[in-house]
Amino acid sequence: MEDAALFEEFRIEAQEHLTRVADGLVRLERCEGAVLIEEVNGLFRALHSIKGSAGFLGLRNVELVAHAAETLLDRVRKGQQQVSTSLIDLLLQVNDRLIALVEDLEASNSADVSSILDRLKQALESNPSAIPEAPKPESTHQALPTLIQPAGQDEKDPGSHHHLLLDPDRGRTIRIPVAVADRLMTLASELVLVRNQALKRLEPRDAAERELVQRLSTVTSDIQRTVTSTRMQPVGTLFQRFPRVVREISRQLGKTIDLVLQGTEVELDKGVIERLADPLTHLIRNACDHGIESPAARLKAGKQAMGTVKLIALHEGSLIHVIVEDDGGGIDPAKVGRKAVERGLLAEDERASMTASRLQSLILRPGFSTAEVVTDLSGRGVGLDVVQSNIEAIGGSLQIESELGQGTKFHLRLPLTLAIIPCLVVEAGEHRLCVPQRDIKELVLLDGTAKARLEMGHDRQVFRLRDQLIPVVALAELLGSPVVESDAPRFLAVVRGGSGCLGLVIDAIRNPEEIVVKPLHAALESLDIFAGSTVMGDGQVSLILDMEGVAREAGIGHASAAVVAQPLAKVEEVTLVLLFEDGAGARYAIPLDAIRRVVRFKAADVQYVTGRAGIRLPDGIWTMRRLEDVVAGVAPVPIPDAGYLLLPKATSGDLLGLVLAELIDTALAPKVLQPVIPAQVGVMGVAEVCDKLTLFLDPAVLLGSVEGGR
Amino acid sequence: MTATSQHVCTFRLDGHLYGFDLAMVREVHPPAPWVVVPKAPPEVHGLVNLRGRIHLILDLRQMLNLKSLAPSADHLFILFREVAGESFGIVVDAIGEILSIDGKDLEWKETERNPKSSKLIDGVLTHGEEILTLLRANALLGALSHNRVKQGAGS
Structure with missing residues (x-):
């Protein structure tokens, strides 16, 4: 029983160390001098600590592998070994092996670690100056003196392998079963409930009692908030795996890519973090593979050869934003549009009416992949639509912003918690x-x-x-x-x-x-x-x-x-319309292709001649007509102090503009409208656009041909 | 399996005397507002929130094929320990005393005609003038019928 508990302690401890090692190894490539030595020292200590504890618990294989890796790192530290890509690769593989061994400690002693040990040995022998000594229990002690750090540094006593269970880190965190945390959460909610019910009943008779009730209330809220926070984890725990992912991908693709992490301290519910791992990995791979161009193409475009992928987390209100941003080639809306038509996702005339950003977001549709060459990284049939549905499954949303030639931004909005x-x-x-x-x-x-x-x-x-x-x-x-x-x-x-x-x-x-x-x-x-x-x-x-x-x-x-x-x-017969309101809440639409342009005016611009309002524009004086002038049965609304004047494409000689109190948007609307009963002069029909009942104006009214229709 | 000597928590349902092994019982709870679970088996009385934990409450009358009266006004919940199953309990009309019984007292039941309720019955013994039926708490959840009963006319 006790052994099992010790093993479990060690497993958790070792997993933390190994995560840090993986993280540090990737950083190693980029640093030099004192910073490099500092990083190596950190890695050395982590492996050393694992080795010590493993020896203490009789986990021979873990001890052997950790020792060999430690020896290698020691030589880097002493300047006897250069940091090379192959060295880091080897150490990452060692780390993977250790993770696997630690995962199943009981079986670790019977696992075959000879191949990884051989490779470590080769690496050590490649430099003939030293051959690693076999890990004797004493060897850990020999390593100690060089490890002692200047005072004040936030590092553990390297001798801590004897005191695994007294690790200073453990003073700062405790581990509790998720079930206990969940139960605490339940009880805290219940406490809030009881508090609320009590507050309704209690009628404090004096200030002292009121204060007591007040305090009970505050403390209850604080408890709930604190307990809720126990489920939160910094996104850094998830982000830290990505430097390695990017490193591997960029090497496979022959690109140089820098991954910048921001906001790693932002906290999210553990459940959300767990379910974010796959979609985020996909987006990062996607950014490296499809986003960042080859170094040659980048230089040609006047960019640095090294591409940058940013992974940013922000906390805003009740949402967490996670942004995956690359400075690559961006998404070409024209290309996406063509592909979408080819794949039958879009009708040709539909494509013409779509804005660039809407075309770009087509890449989120199922069955879409723009990869010219299907690489082994992305484009394996798992599309961005899966990413999107995964994000939506946890109550989030995914948006794309992309500028051709400048880069692409995937913007995730996520709830703080799943629960x-x-x-x-x-x-x-x-x-x-x-x-x-x-x-x-x-x-x-x-x-x-x-x-x-x-x-x-x-x-x-x-x-x-x-x-x-x-x-x-x-x-x-x-x-x-x-x-x-x-x-x-x-x-x-x-x-x-x-x-x-x-x-x-x-x-x-x-x-x-x-x-x-x-x-x-x-x-x-x-x-x-x-x-x-x-x-x-x-x-x-x-x-x-x-x-x-x-x-x-x-x-x-x-x-x-x-x-x-x-x-x-069936591709709907749709047309693009301008939506506006009359100032009294009624919504109208007018086909976009009937409009020359819309100008903004202020009361000061308006001139009145014999009761008619007009406005001077570069192309002449336009008569301003209000909605009630052209559509029968519309309540008169005075010309607003500031508004818009719609100038029609076709004029019948007179310059007649239509006053719009409030512009809403442009939208796709059905071509087939329902008739208005009873028929209304100036109105073609009615349809629901953007969830609102919208009256469609007859473009003919703009010509003045129905003038006086009321 | 019955120990040679055990404590039994007795209760009344439709006038009959029943009992559970005291080791299975966590607590007796005063009635709380419950929520009916639509489409649930008829043996499900409902769900209640007891100190922040949602409990499933079963209707033992249904399970024992008793006259299905509504629970009495002063009904109570008997809640069981985890050994009997995940947070659940039953509605009873009234709670009785705790009895200490001897395994020898048990008069083993005849094979019941109703296979559903027979799984629930551990044994029968006499207590004074009355018959006490011992029930198996850990058999309750397993005895839920999962063939859903369609209620009401759908059209």
């Missing part, structure tokens, strides 16, 4: 449930009007969301609540699920709440409609819906997903 997710609390029948916000695409109020009602499609209720047909699930029925006929307006939550979208009918929306996810009781695991459970602010348990499970339960699988996909697959 707490924002949810929407909803009611269905007699049940109160949580729907994770990340699953919700939009909410529709079902008020029974033509635009917002459910229809029957064969045997299933469907909802027409713009031009997409989505299957509908009545949540209360699905959960087995009795069907209640009611006229009360209900809601439709459009959620991701069942390889597409899914409409969830809910009776009421309560409030958004940040919840701590707890796994569902093991005995209920077969209920896949729930992703977990949680304790709500009122102390009651609530269940968290799993949309994939809900879709399965409702029988919405691939078959109906095809029905959903069909109207989507």
Whole structure:
């Protein structure tokens, strides 16, 4: 029993040392002089400490390998051995071997370490001045005097191998099982709950009592904050593996790449860090492989031969930003666009209307890879779409910013913690449930009007969301609540699920709440409609819906997903429009190709002639018309103090501009519009754009041909 | 397996006297608001938050095929130790005394007609005028039926 505990202590200790060694080895190549000696000393001490403890515990193989590596490093330190790439390679391999041995200590003594020892021996013999002595127990002591550091340095006593369990580092950290940390977290949340309930009941009678209650409250909050912080880890623990990754890749590719790490002290939930490892590795490889150009190409472009990849972590509000930035060739939107059309991801006319940044983000689509040559590093079929879905799975998002010739920036936004997710609390029948916000695409109020009602499609209720047909699930029925006929307006939550979208009918929306996810009781695991459970602010348990499970339960699988996909697959007839508002909240759209330009004006620019407003522009005096002048039934809005004047492309001789109170955006909108009933002069139809009902102006109004239509 | 002498925590359900090995019982808890788990097996009474830990509460009436009355107003939860299974308990009408029984007292049950509940029953003995049925706490979670029952009409 005691041995097992000692082994475990050693394993953890050694793993920490070995991580530091791997880190240090990569740095070794870049430093020289005193800094180099300092680095080597650090590595030496780490290996020395492992060797000492391994000897103490009778782990012969670990001791032998560590000793040989230590001897080699000692010679570097004494200037008897040059730091070369092959030396560092060898030492990295030694480190890998040690990591493997430490991983399974019980089996380590029976492992075959002869090949790595032979190679170490060769390295030592290549310089005939010294041959490593066999690791005798005394040898560790002989090494001691040279190791003693000047006072004040933050280094361990090198003799610490005898006092493994008294390592000074151990005074600063303790290890506790994750289960205990989780339990503490639960109890802290419960304490907050009890505090909240107590605060409601307690009525302090005097200042002294008030202060007491106040203190209880503050201490409770502090406890919760502190306990939560135990789950946090600096991202540095993840970042430190990348220098080595970059080093290896750049050598394979024949590039020189410098990796700059920033913000390694930023803290993230352990769970997030663990699940960030793969996507981040992929992005770094991607930056080295596709981002950074070959040295020749870089020199030709007037850049330094050495490329730089930056890995930056920042904490901002409740989000952590992780940025992978390279100073490489950037993403060529034209090339991406061509590829996307080739692969059938994009229609030709769609491509023409897309902005550069939208074209660039196409590389995140499944089935996309721009690598001209499929290398062994990236382009192995695992695309950036997988990275994106991995990031989204932990509640984050991925964005690309790229400037052709300047470089590319992958911008990750991540939640601080996995354990707490924002949810929407909803009611269905007699049940109160949580729907994770990340699953919700939009909410529709079902008020029974033509635009917002459910229809029957064969045997299933469907909802027409713009031009997409989505299957509908009545949540209360699905959960087995009795069907209640009611006229009360209900809601439709459009959620991701069942390889597409899914409409969830809910009776009421309560409030958004940040919840701590707890796994569902093991005995209920077969209920896949729930992703977990949680304790709500009122102390009651609530269940968290799993949309994939809900879709399965409702029988919405691939078959109906095809029905959903069909109207989507057809490339929509779309047109680019300018969205604006009239100052009273109503939204309008006008096709972009009908617009010459839009100018900004201030009240001072406006001149009035016989009741008409006009503005002098370089190409003449434009008459300013308001929306109510051209569209029937629009409430009059005075010309704003500052606004925009839309100048149409075609004019019928007179220069007529349209006053826009507020510009919103440009957007893709369907060409096919729904008619407005009753018909309205100046309005072609209506459609939903960017989730808002938008009236489409007839471009003819800009010509003045419908002037006086009211 | 029954030790020669054991302590039994007794309780009442629908007027009958039952007992669990005291070593399996962690605590008796006053009622707390519970949440019904939709689509769960009928034996699941619900989930409750007890001191920050979510417990699964089972409805023993269902498991023993007793008349399914609603729990009495002053019902209690018996919560079990980890040895019996992960954070769970049952609803009982009332808690009884702790008895010390001798293995010799057990009158072994006849094969039950209901295979579901028979797995739960350790043995039967007389206690004064009454019959005390000893139950196996560690068999409770395993006895949950996992064929989900569809409730309500779906259309």
